[in-house]
Amino acid sequence: NAGVTQTxxxxxxxxxxxxxxxCAQDMNHNYMYWYRQDPGMGLKLIYYSxxxxxxxxxxxxxxxxxxxxxxxxxxxxxxxxxxxxTSVYFCASSPSGNYYELYFGPGTRLTVT
Amino acid sequence: DQQxxxxxxxxxxxxxxxxxxxxxxxxxxxxxxxxxxxxxxxGPTFLISISSIxxxxxxxxxxxxxxxxxxxxSLHIVPSQPGDSAVYxxxxxxxxxxGKLIFGQGTTLQVKP
Numbered sequence: 001n002a003g004v005t006q007t008x009x010x011x012x013x014x015x016x017x018x019x020x021x022x023c024a025q026d027m028n029h030n031y032m033y034w035y036r037q038d039p040g041m042g043l044k045l046i047y048y049s050x051x052x053x054x055x056x057x058x059x060x061x062x063x064x065x066x067x068x069x070x071x072x073x074x075x076x077x078x079x080x081x082x083x084x085x086t087s088v089y090f091c092a093s094s095p096s097g098n099y100y101e102l103y104f105g106p107g108t109r110l111t112v113t
Numbered sequence: 114d115q116q117x118x119x120x121x122x123x124x125x126x127x128x129x130x131x132x133x134x135x136x137x138x139x140x141x142x143x144x145x146x147x148x149x150x151x152x153x154x155x156g157p158t159f160l161i162s163i164s165s166i167x168x169x170x171x172x173x174x175x176x177x178x179x180x181x182x183x184x185x186x187s188l189h190i191v192p193s194q195p196g197d198s199a200v201y202x203x204x205x206x207x208x209x210x211x212g213k214l215i216f217g218q219g220t221t222l223q224v225k226p
């Protein structure tokens with residue numbers, strides 16, 4: 001099992017550009033999450049999904065979009081990147097909503113300049 | 114509004130001694146708490162958890178204590194080892210809340226040989 005994988009590991013974007021952060025898991029987990037971690041701050045939830053075709057907003061969804069067409073994949077789309085989106089992005093998964101021990105990917109470090 | 118707070122950004126202890134990491138929360142409705150450990154350039158990994166119906170949970174060298182009246186939890190590591198050097202995040206959840214964890218800011222633990 002590869003677990004939760006994320007690509008790319010690093011990316012530098014110019015203000016106004018767009019990109020998609022990829023996340024995949026091979027554990028057949030229904031629940032998937034996107035978190036961001038800013039320096040000195042805890043992880044904040046951007047979006048989450050409880051299954052294919054179902055997504056919902058977390059604490060900090062502005063400037064992002066997600067889709068969940070398959071159980072395995074949960075891409076995060078940034079439209080019109082802004083410096084405030086400079087962060088480390090973590091994707092996570094869990095088998096169900098009442099299983100709180102999330103499995104995290106290694107993260108994508110994004111810089112917007 | 115920071116619902117989960119780790120007020121000590123860093124902690125340094127000698128190998129073999131006890132490490133105590135602290136976490137405070139404001140929402141008395143939280144009913145499950147977790148600790149995650151994070152090494153550089155990796156995603157967080159689950160370490161230990163505790164339900165609000167308990168006041169202590171132990172797993173090997175790691176013990177979590179919960180004081181509901183003080184809205185405080187702590188993680189004890191005994192004995193501390195250099196491999197324990199990492200960032201530790203506490204997290205809390207409302208169990209009805211589809212696995213949406215609220216994270217603290219993290220505490221960087223350094224265990225000196």
